[in-house]
Amino acid sequence: MGWRNMQDFRPMWTVVPVRPVRFDSDCHGFLLACGAGATLWFDPLGHSGTHVGDELDFTVAFPVQQQLKILCGYCLFLSGEHAKNAPGKDNQHFFYLQTRVDF
Numbered sequence: 001m002g003w004r005n006m007q008d009f010r011p012m013w014t015v016v017p018v019r020p021v022r023f024d025s026d027c028h029g030f031l032l033a034c035g036a037g038a039t040l041w042f043d044p045l046g047h048s049g050t051h052v053g054d055e056l057d058f059t060v061a062f063p064v065q066q067q068l069k070i071l072c073g074y075c076l077f078l079s080g081e082h083a084k085n086a087p088g089k090d091n092q093h094f095f096y097l098q099t100r101v102d103f
Contacts, residue, residue, distance in 0.1 A: 006052070007031045026057040032082060051080030061100075069100045 009029040016022050030052040059073040077092040 005033050007033055020063045022061040024057070024059040024061070026055075026059075028055040028057070030055070030080070049081035049085075051082055053080040053083045054078045067102045069102070071098045071100055072096070073098075 007030070009031070010026055012024065012026045014022060014024050032050040032052060034050075055078070056076045057073060058075075059071055062070045062072075064070055073096045075092075075094050075096070079091055
């Protein structure tokens with residue numbers, strides 16, 4: 001998903017049950033700034049609405065060293081009215097594993 005013409009409303013929560021392990025949870029609400037645009041597909045008249053979808057993210061961070069962390073995550077994207085009118089409209093699930101270096 002591109003960020004052109006997008007708004008993202010994002011409350012987030014963090015829990016640290018045992019230092020240094022950290023659990024993060026985010027909830028995104030993706031909306032088009034204006035109804036017309038080509039975020040997921042081209043709808044020049046804006047009849048597909050402005051609600052692209054919502055996303056739930058869950059991440060666990062494991063520090064390896066002071067500046068190096070391993071992150072494991074799960075995301076669920078729930079299609080909104082705009083995305084349901086585009087090709088590939090199903091909800092999306094994905095897992096990821098990444099490394100993060102802070103400097």
